[in-house]
Each structure stands twice: as C-alpha cells, then as structure tokens.
Amino acid sequence: MEHLDDQERQEVWANIKDALFNDHIDQFRAEFLELHPYDQARIFEDLEKDVRLQIYTYLSPEEVADVMEHIDYDEIEPFFTEMAPPFAAQVFAEMSTDDAVDIFNELDKDKVASFLTIMDDDAADEIKDLLHYEEKTAGSIMTTEFVVVKAGMTIREAMVHLRTEAPDAETIYYTYVIDEDKRLVGVISLRDLIISEEEWLISDVMNERVVSVSVGEDQEEIARMVRDYDFLALPVVDFQDHLLGIITVDDIMDVMEEEASDDYSKLAAISDVDSPDDHAFASAKKRLPWLVILLFLGSLTASLIGRFEETLDQVAILAIFIPLIAGMAGNTGTQALAVAVRGITTGEIEKQGKWKMMLREAGTGLITGFSCGLLMTLIVYIWQENFFLGLLVGLSIFLTLVVATLAGSLVPLLMHRLKIDPAVASGPFITTINDLISIMIYFGLATAFMNLLI
Amino acid sequence: MEHLDDQERQEVWANIKDALFNDHIDQFRAEFLELHPYDQARIFEDLEKDVRLQIYTYLSPEEVADVMEHIDYDEIEPFFTEMAPPFAAQVFAEMSTDDAVDIFNELDKDKVASFLTIMDDDAADEIKDLLHYEEKTAGSIMTTEFVVVKAGMTIREAMVHLRTEAPDAETIYYTYVIDEDKRLVGVISLRDLIISEEEWLISDVMNERVVSVSVGEDQEEIARMVRDYDFLALPVVDFQDHLLGIITVDDIMDVMEEEASDDYSKLAAISDVDSPDDHAFASAKKRLPWLVILLFLGSLTASLIGRFEETLDQVAILAIFIPLIAGMAGNTGTQALAVAVRGITTGEIEKQGKWKMMLREAGTGLITGFSCGLLMTLIVYIWQENFFLGLLVGLSIFLTLVVATLAGSLVPLLMHRLKIDPAVASGPFITTINDLISIMIYFGLATAFMNLLI
Structure with a gap:
C-alpha cells in the first residue's frame, strides 16, 4: 500500500x-x-x-x-x-x-x-x-526513555531486560552500557546482540568507543554528527559522563528541517517562511519589521545619492545605471554571503582557515568584476555611444564587485567571531552595505572625472 | 568518548x-x-x-x-x-x-x-x-541489500534467517514479508520480532499496512514521508508491488541536506553553495553565469529608466529614490517568493489551494504597502520639505509593494504549473521583474504629475 x-x-x-x-x-x-x-x-x-x-x-x-x-x-x-x-x-x-x-x-x-x-x-x-x-x-531535544544494561550481564539477561523495556523505550536498536556509577562505558546495537551467543558477556561484545554528546551541545552540531556518522541514536551525557538521555534520528530530521528553513528564511529577510496557512495580517506581521528596517536602510542610500545631487544635475543620465550597479553589488554580496554562511554552518571554513577563504573570495571578485566590468563597458559604449560613460560604468562595476564580494564573506565571518548567528546578516544588512559602497564608488568616480563626461 | x-x-x-x-x-x-x-x-x-x-x-x-x-x-x-x-x-x-x-x-x-x-x-x-x-x-537512492522473509515462516525461522543475512544487510531493523510472487505483503520490525513468541507465524505478527514508495518517486517527496512518518527505512516497489529495494534513513538525511542546500543556493543565485574548498576560478565559474544574466537584466532596467530621461532632466532629485524603491520591490518579492517556494516544497499550498494563497498575499501586500508607503511619505516630507515628492514616493512604494508581493508568489506558482522547479525563479528573475515594475510605477507617476513636482 x-x-x-x-x-x-x-x-x-x-x-x-x-x-x-x-x-x-x-x-x-x-x-x-x-x-x-x-x-x-x-x-x-x-x-x-x-x-x-x-x-x-x-x-x-x-x-x-x-x-x-x-x-x-x-x-x-x-x-x-x-x-x-x-x-x-x-x-x-x-x-x-x-x-x-x-x-x-x-x-x-x-x-x-x-x-x-x-x-x-x-x-x-x-x-x-x-x-x-x-x-x-x-x-x-533528548528523551529519557532509553534502555541501559550493566557491563557484567550476559547477552541472555540483556535480551530479557530489553524485551521488558521495549514497549516504553524510544528506541531499542541501541542499548547503552553503564558502570556502577551510572557512567556511560559502552554501547551495543540490537544487531550485535542478536548475532551474539547467549552466554557471552555484554562487556565482551560492547563497543567501548561510544560517541556521545554533552547535554549543552548545539542541536545543529548534533545533526551534523548524526548525518556524518550515520547514527540512529546518540547518547547525551553530563560533564562526568553520566548518561542523561538519548537523541533519536527522527528528532534529528526535524532539527535539520528547522535549521534549513531558518537559514532560508533569513536569506529571504523574513522571520519564518514556513507557515503558508497564516492569514494576511499574521504574514504581514512577519515581514513588516524587515521591510521597515530596509526602508530606513534604503533612506541611507537615498541620502547618500542626495549628496551627489550636483553631479546628478549636471549629468542626469548617470541615474540610469544606479539600480544596475547597486543590484550587481547586492547580488554578488548575497552569493559570497551564502557561501560563507554555509561554510560556517558545515564547519568547512573552520577547517581550511578564514584567510584562505578571504583570499579566494578576493580572487573570485577580481575575476567576476573584470568580466562583468568589461562587458558593461562595451554595452554602454555601443548603446550610449559615449566611451567615457562606458568606462565609468564598467570601472564602477569592477570595483563594486571586488569590494562587495569581500564584504559578503567578511561580514558573516565577523558576526561569527562576535558569536552572532551569521545568517542574520544576510538579506538586508549585506545588501544595504553593498548599495552604499557601490553608490559611493560610482558617484565618487563620476564626480572626480566629471570633465570627461560633459 | x-x-x-x-x-x-x-x-x-x-x-x-x-x-x-x-x-x-x-x-x-x-x-x-x-x-x-x-x-x-x-x-x-x-x-x-x-x-x-x-x-x-x-x-x-x-x-x-x-x-x-x-x-x-x-x-x-x-x-x-x-x-x-x-x-x-x-x-x-x-x-x-x-x-x-x-x-x-x-x-x-x-x-x-x-x-x-x-x-x-x-x-x-x-x-x-x-x-x-x-x-x-x-x-x-535505494539499496538492494535488504532482508525478506516469507509470510509462512515462524518467528524462530525468521530470526535464524535474519542472523545469517545481518552482515550484508543495510538494515535489519525492518524485515519485509513477501508472497509467492515476490510481492510485498507486510513488514515486521526487529522490535516486534524479539518480543514475539518463537513459534508464532510471521503472518500473525506482521504489519500488513506497509507503506512503500514506487521506484520513480521523487526523492524530496520520499524525504518528506520518512520525516512525517518517522520511518527508519522505506521499501521501494515497482507498479506490481514487487519489492525492489529499500531506502534507509541515513540516505534520507543526505537527501534533505542536498535539497535544502539546493533551495538555498538558488535563492542566493549561485549554482552550488556547498564547496568552500574551491579555488577562485572554480567559484567564479559558478557565480559568473548568474552575474552575467543579472547584468543583462539590469541593463533592461537601465534602458527603462533611459526612457524617462526627460523627466529625470527636469527633476534630478527623483534619482535619489530609485535604489530605495527598486530595493523594496526586490525585498518584498523575495519574501513572497520564499514563502511560495517553501509552500510548494512542503505541499502546503497544494493542500490549501492557490487562490487562497494569492488572496492572502494580496492582503499582505496591501498591509505592508500601506504601512511603508505612509512612513516614507512622512520621512520624505520632513527631509525634503516637499509634500508632493513625499506623496509620490509613498504612493510608489505602496503600489510597488502590492504588485511585487503578488508577483513574488505568482511567478513560482506559474513555474510549478509549467513543471519548472520554482526555486530557479528566485534571486535574479523575481528581482528584475520587480525592479522593472517599480521603476515603471515610480517614473510613470512622476511623469504624470510632473506639474506638481516642479
């Protein structure tokens, strides 16, 4: 069925x-x-x-x-x-x-x-x-319904104990072994139990290298362990190795779903993406705080452009390329940010070092910036028949992409260092920083080389 | 340890x-x-x-x-x-x-x-x-190393069989029961096996309502089932219910990780977010195609603004608010899109109907648009001491947010209907559409009410 x-x-x-x-x-x-x-x-x-x-x-x-x-x-x-x-x-x-x-x-x-x-x-x-x-x-996230046996029991005794405990236990596929002080000393899978001889001792067949997590461990880290090591359950211990509970794989799947949807929501600048059954008011309530923050951040950008009003008055055509350049900065920043956030989440960045990553991002920014800058110079030159305007736009895109790519990876790394969840930085923050940077570059260059443009 | x-x-x-x-x-x-x-x-x-x-x-x-x-x-x-x-x-x-x-x-x-x-x-x-x-x-994603027993076996015979098969099987925690024609007719967990009496028949203790998936089923749908039903393994059958393989929970966790990272990558407009160990060239290669598409789409926006050059020449200050309005359109569109994509992924939208969702998004757009529009009217009025400019910017934001919110949910729904993965639409597509819409609204209004502005 x-x-x-x-x-x-x-x-x-x-x-x-x-x-x-x-x-x-x-x-x-x-x-x-x-x-x-x-x-x-x-x-x-x-x-x-x-x-x-x-x-x-x-x-x-x-x-x-x-x-x-x-x-x-x-x-x-x-x-x-x-x-x-x-x-x-x-x-x-x-x-x-x-x-x-x-x-x-x-x-x-x-x-x-x-x-x-x-x-x-x-x-x-x-x-x-x-x-x-x-x-x-x-x-x-742990449960306290687990099965424990003593190391000195025989397999037969353990199986009898297991059958009695089975109805209440969250899982019986792992049985944990404790010593006299209730410290976790081993684990034995049901698979190993049923293929062992009945008179053998638990201590002879148990796995002593039992992997456990401490009770204060972050759920995201636990999910990573369960996935990497293919566990069906993980024991939770206190700092003296006393067994407190177990975490089973079904709870881990819920954690993975929750964390994935969390990262996704933050990238989209929305508090919680996962309730499409909300009413309009409830869903407006989730989005409005972000939108208002974005509105104020956007006003910053507006006031920055306002400072270049004189330049704009002289060469109104400059305005045409504002959304393009700001958009490219936002996009490339979001790309770099997404890679950095995932790298922090998966622990990859910790492993290979932050400097190596920054260096690579700088290289990536140079390559993408050069390609897009050159392309845009040509497009504007052909379209507007103005070589200097083309050069200005192209150069702005080049510089913007280099700086925005670096900012996109630097900001989450800094937040991670300051113990802030780097995913929060995503949408609004990085985009606004990059809007400001890109407009500063574009109008800065335009103002400096004004005589070539008019 | x-x-x-x-x-x-x-x-x-x-x-x-x-x-x-x-x-x-x-x-x-x-x-x-x-x-x-x-x-x-x-x-x-x-x-x-x-x-x-x-x-x-x-x-x-x-x-x-x-x-x-x-x-x-x-x-x-x-x-x-x-x-x-x-x-x-x-x-x-x-x-x-x-x-x-x-x-x-x-x-x-x-x-x-x-x-x-x-x-x-x-x-x-x-x-x-x-x-x-x-x-x-x-x-x-299935494996063919599973354990099957016949319905007529006793528990004792099944356990002996299980012990022999255990070393090669991917999991022994579920044993599948087949009939003479090798059709899947039941399942029995190891938990039930060990608490049953040895002389009982498999057919008496097996669960006949075995949940299975067909061999062509999409992995994302399977992951959802495993998570909802808390399964450790799922049998895979052909259209005649012959057992072909099983999918275990450890593979499902990999699928969940893959799908989450996939959706995340697409929202960030990058082909694959998950290899921070790439070199600069490799990572530029993953991002450049998107950036070039965005560049061309951005040029569309630029050429649209170009059509309003006359308006701009007369009221250069209009340029100040371009990134703000386009940015708000992009952000609200991304929010609506993220909700729609997740709703499609989790099947929630299918359940409650598309029209209900569109109606709710329209309501959300009206509320957020009205709030942000009113706020911006006040800000611009106080800052620029120009009531009509404030009204123009506020009205543009109101209209933009309504339309962009609707577009953000309509586009993924359309793509889903056309059997395109709606997550592809995310970053670039929706943002550009909304850039165009917002600029059309803003400059359209500005041009129409030009006499009030100068």
Whole structure:
C-alpha cells in the first residue's frame, strides 16, 4: 500500500465520520487505529470541536498521545485546553518526554504547572528536569526513555531486560552500557546482540568507543554528527559522563528541517517562511519589521545619492545605471554571503582557515568584476555611444564587485567571531552595505572625472 | 568518548603515520580500524598518494569500501584511479549498492564499464540495474541489500534467517514479508520480532499496512514521508508491488541536506553553495553565469529608466529614490517568493489551494504597502520639505509593494504549473521583474504629475 493520498484520506475519513455519527465505537477504533499516527493527526485536526470531544472518550490517553505527537506544536494548544485536565495530564504522561517538553514550551506557564500537579509523579519529574534545558541544545531535544544494561550481564539477561523495556523505550536498536556509577562505558546495537551467543558477556561484545554528546551541545552540531556518522541514536551525557538521555534520528530530521528553513528564511529577510496557512495580517506581521528596517536602510542610500545631487544635475543620465550597479553589488554580496554562511554552518571554513577563504573570495571578485566590468563597458559604449560613460560604468562595476564580494564573506565571518548567528546578516544588512559602497564608488568616480563626461 | 575533535584527530593521526612509516601493519590496523569510517575517511583524504597506495595493501577491499563510502563523491575519482583495477572492483563489490551507484555516476563511462567487467557477476548485475534509474528518484537512492522473509515462516525461522543475512544487510531493523510472487505483503520490525513468541507465524505478527514508495518517486517527496512518518527505512516497489529495494534513513538525511542546500543556493543565485574548498576560478565559474544574466537584466532596467530621461532632466532629485524603491520591490518579492517556494516544497499550498494563497498575499501586500508607503511619505516630507515628492514616493512604494508581493508568489506558482522547479525563479528573475515594475510605477507617476513636482 502506498501512503495515504488525498483521495484515500477522503474515503477513510467518510468511514470514520460514519462511525462517529452512529456512535459505533468499535468501528471507529478499527478504522482509526489502523492508520499511521501521522494520518490520524491529519484527520483529527480537520474535525469540529464536539467530534473531537467524542473521540477523547473513544480512545485511551496513550492512543491520543500518539495522535498529539504528530500535530504541529504551534497549533496544539486548543486541543489540550478542551480536554478534561486529568485526561490531558494522562496524555502527557504517555508521550515521549521530549515531545511532552516541546509541547509544554508552547503552552502558558500556569497551564503547564496545573498539568504537572495532577500528573503521575515520575512522569512529572522527568518532564520538569527536561524543561530546564536551554532551547536548541541536546538537553532540550533528548528523551529519557532509553534502555541501559550493566557491563557484567550476559547477552541472555540483556535480551530479557530489553524485551521488558521495549514497549516504553524510544528506541531499542541501541542499548547503552553503564558502570556502577551510572557512567556511560559502552554501547551495543540490537544487531550485535542478536548475532551474539547467549552466554557471552555484554562487556565482551560492547563497543567501548561510544560517541556521545554533552547535554549543552548545539542541536545543529548534533545533526551534523548524526548525518556524518550515520547514527540512529546518540547518547547525551553530563560533564562526568553520566548518561542523561538519548537523541533519536527522527528528532534529528526535524532539527535539520528547522535549521534549513531558518537559514532560508533569513536569506529571504523574513522571520519564518514556513507557515503558508497564516492569514494576511499574521504574514504581514512577519515581514513588516524587515521591510521597515530596509526602508530606513534604503533612506541611507537615498541620502547618500542626495549628496551627489550636483553631479546628478549636471549629468542626469548617470541615474540610469544606479539600480544596475547597486543590484550587481547586492547580488554578488548575497552569493559570497551564502557561501560563507554555509561554510560556517558545515564547519568547512573552520577547517581550511578564514584567510584562505578571504583570499579566494578576493580572487573570485577580481575575476567576476573584470568580466562583468568589461562587458558593461562595451554595452554602454555601443548603446550610449559615449566611451567615457562606458568606462565609468564598467570601472564602477569592477570595483563594486571586488569590494562587495569581500564584504559578503567578511561580514558573516565577523558576526561569527562576535558569536552572532551569521545568517542574520544576510538579506538586508549585506545588501544595504553593498548599495552604499557601490553608490559611493560610482558617484565618487563620476564626480572626480566629471570633465570627461560633459 | 566524544567524537573526534581536531586535536584528537591530530594525535591519532600521529600514531597512524608512525605505524605507516615503520611498516607496522598490525599497529596501523589496530589504530585505524578503531575509528569510525567517517573519521577514517577524513584522515585518509589528507594523505599523500604513496601513503594511500601503502594503505590499500594493509586493508581488505571491505575495509577500504567503508572508508570510500564516507568520502565526498565529487572528489573520489582519483582514489579509484590509483587503485589496481581488480582491487577497485572488489571495493565496489563490497560497498552498499546505492553508494557504489552514486560513485559510478561521478566516474567516466569507460572506467565504469571496465570495473563492471572485472567485478563479480552478481554485484555487477545489481549495480547495473540501479544505474538505469533516473537521478533523484527512489530507484537511484535505494539499496538492494535488504532482508525478506516469507509470510509462512515462524518467528524462530525468521530470526535464524535474519542472523545469517545481518552482515550484508543495510538494515535489519525492518524485515519485509513477501508472497509467492515476490510481492510485498507486510513488514515486521526487529522490535516486534524479539518480543514475539518463537513459534508464532510471521503472518500473525506482521504489519500488513506497509507503506512503500514506487521506484520513480521523487526523492524530496520520499524525504518528506520518512520525516512525517518517522520511518527508519522505506521499501521501494515497482507498479506490481514487487519489492525492489529499500531506502534507509541515513540516505534520507543526505537527501534533505542536498535539497535544502539546493533551495538555498538558488535563492542566493549561485549554482552550488556547498564547496568552500574551491579555488577562485572554480567559484567564479559558478557565480559568473548568474552575474552575467543579472547584468543583462539590469541593463533592461537601465534602458527603462533611459526612457524617462526627460523627466529625470527636469527633476534630478527623483534619482535619489530609485535604489530605495527598486530595493523594496526586490525585498518584498523575495519574501513572497520564499514563502511560495517553501509552500510548494512542503505541499502546503497544494493542500490549501492557490487562490487562497494569492488572496492572502494580496492582503499582505496591501498591509505592508500601506504601512511603508505612509512612513516614507512622512520621512520624505520632513527631509525634503516637499509634500508632493513625499506623496509620490509613498504612493510608489505602496503600489510597488502590492504588485511585487503578488508577483513574488505568482511567478513560482506559474513555474510549478509549467513543471519548472520554482526555486530557479528566485534571486535574479523575481528581482528584475520587480525592479522593472517599480521603476515603471515610480517614473510613470512622476511623469504624470510632473506639474506638481516642479
């Protein structure tokens, strides 16, 4: 069977609606629970409130928890508000701790406190612990439902233990080995467990070079490790190597998606590109702050040109090439910036050194600047039949491209040094700097060589 | 142990170099094979050619295959060229078929043919089959090393089979169930296998609602499914539901990275943002084509302004606001475009309908346009003490933002309809269209109301 496409979802949906309408609990449960929780969530969020209330009585807290884990957390609040609080608390207790924590971070603090009060103590404690970790660190994305064994166990004992723990564990494909002080000393994959003899000791077959991350590690760095090393899960430890939790590959995929969309949004100068279901006001709210900043930055450019009003009055034709030159500066700066931001993100630049990169960007700027400058000199010469105007425009483009390329890579490197996320620099900042630089060069040259132009 | 940082790599590297220099095979093997293949690859690619040749004699083809799977495929060619061809063929035979195919796609055709000739027939046939699939489809990223069982087997028989297959399989965490005609009929996770009783039948415990993808499915769609459904692997079938291969989550992470970097590169108008180790010429080559296109598109803008030379001659101060207005058009267009491209990529727009989206973008444009226009009218009025100039600039910004926002979402939708990747439209295209629109509006209004300005 393929995954559910829209038509199949419509059919299943009709059956489920029918069951709900006729109060056929069994039929509803049979149809609904057959679906993957992702599809359950898609159907669930399309329902009216009274139908959802009916569903809460048809499903167990555990089954509702599966559905909730696949709802967009930005939009989950109303569902937990409409559930009876004791039921909602049970649903939270049945969720993976990492998902429960993510959802709690979206709810208001009073509501969270009230859920934690009615919740089972063990579950509440686990969640409280995780709520302390800073966003986007290992601690905030890890789960505490993992399986551990002692190094002295036999394979047989470990397998028995694993079978008992399996229902609650986030993954059983890696089992972590701890010593008497609960320090992480090894890892063994289920693959290795099932091909080992039952009487062997864990300590004989475990891998002692277990790769772990510290609880404060940045999620982007963790995503890079999981991708490079092809892990399905990574253990999280404190500074004394005590095992605190694990991060599984499905959470890593969400991190990758989040980080990619973050970088993309920043390059486009917009706070969050990923909610095309917003209304016009919500989406204007996300874009307007950037646009207003850009407006003020643009006014800077305007006032700079204003200083050359005399030059403009004498040779009005100069105005024709302003958007072209400023545009080229913005474009080449964005290119260099994108390469630098990605290089910082992937760690490539750290590896090969900043100077080497600046040198290469300077070279790139010289080559692209020379080519475009020469081309433009010819175009303007032929079009306007004015050699000096052509030379002026061409020379401006040459200089602009060299400087703008360098600025495009220098600015993110500086921001990175100052511990600011370099992706923030992208759109507005670099483009305005380069607008200013390009206009200074263009009108500076024009004013200096005015006698050749008129 | 944390993963290797630069300093640790230096230490290990010193030991390994020492072993190589003194011809201590055992010491080399002990140090080198202890590392994760990802780290092995990082050390390996930093070595001189004669040292690499020495390593090929110290390691088995299988061990070299592990290293090669973690080298960047763009840069892998020299390594396979320097190996003895029979050894290289053995290395390929030991690799996952999907990785071997990816590498073959980077080598020239004659070399591939010669490797396939000396390779073991079975391995060669598997790779040949995969070489036929189109790039970026399920077929091109799947591997053929998966484990299948028959529905009539007992759990015990299945586990015995699994233990035998484990060393060669890409993953054993999912076992696929096929019928007599080799059609995919179910899936069973290793988790379910180990908690089931040994005498139960596979057909009793398998999940019959197995989600699969067809061999021609686009890799981006597959990545979305794996992420939404939290799969560790997905089976690939032909149109008759025969199981052809599987796609594992580690390949999906590479796809996600590739697609994200692709979209990002296109927004920055650069062919490939991801190789900061290029030399200046190589990186100029990637950027120059875009810059030249932009240069010609910019010339269009220039010639459009040229048509308003008379207006400019009369009111030279108009030139001051050209970059501001064109810049705002470009920025708002890029914002709308980024939202539309992401919406198309994630399928959100398909779901909610194009008209709803256009309507929302129109609303957003009206709100942002009105706010920015009003603000700019005030700024220009105060700064230049000219109310009509302020009104002209403000009105131009209002109209420009409305039209540019609409254009920014309309263009990618049109391209999507025409089956062109909408991300291509990004940087240059939308910015130029919006430059032209904004200048037409600004100078059109200025020319029409000239008498109020002078």
